[in-house]
Amino acid sequence: MFRVTLDSIIAVYLVVILCGVFFSWVAAEIFRRGRENRRRRNFVICGICDHVFEDPSEDDLAECPRCGAMNERERVIEI
Ligand SMILES: [Zn+2]
Numbered sequence: 001m002f003r004v005t006l007d008s009i010i011a012v013y014l015v016v017i018l019c020g021v022f023f024s025w026v027a028a029e030i031f032r033r034g035r036e037n038r039r040r041r042n043f044v045i046c047g048i049c050d051h052v053f054e055d056p057s058e059d060d061l062a063e064c065p066r067c068g069a070m071n072e073r074e075r076v077i078e079i
Contacts, residue, residue: 041073042054042055042056043055044062044064044071044073044074045071045074046064046066046067046069046071047069047071048064048067048069049064049066049067049069051064051065051066051067053065053066055073059073060072060073061073
């Protein structure tokens with residue numbers, strides 16, 4: 001049997017807690033980016049009237065609810 005000191009118990013406890021916090025943070029960040037990408041993919045900017053609208057369908061063309069123009073779904077680039 002080996003001796004366990006209070007210092008080693010505290011060190012192991014801290015390492016376990018910090019690893020849990022780190023992996024929770026990484027998982028939350030991955031889920032947040034996935035949600036943000038899905039939401040951004042649904043937004044379409046009309047090329048005629050610059051109206052921004054959400055179209056959850058997966059069609060290549062989305063109809064603008066304001067002017068009725070058909071818009072190609074393009075990737076929105078953040079500046
Ligand atoms: Zn429009």
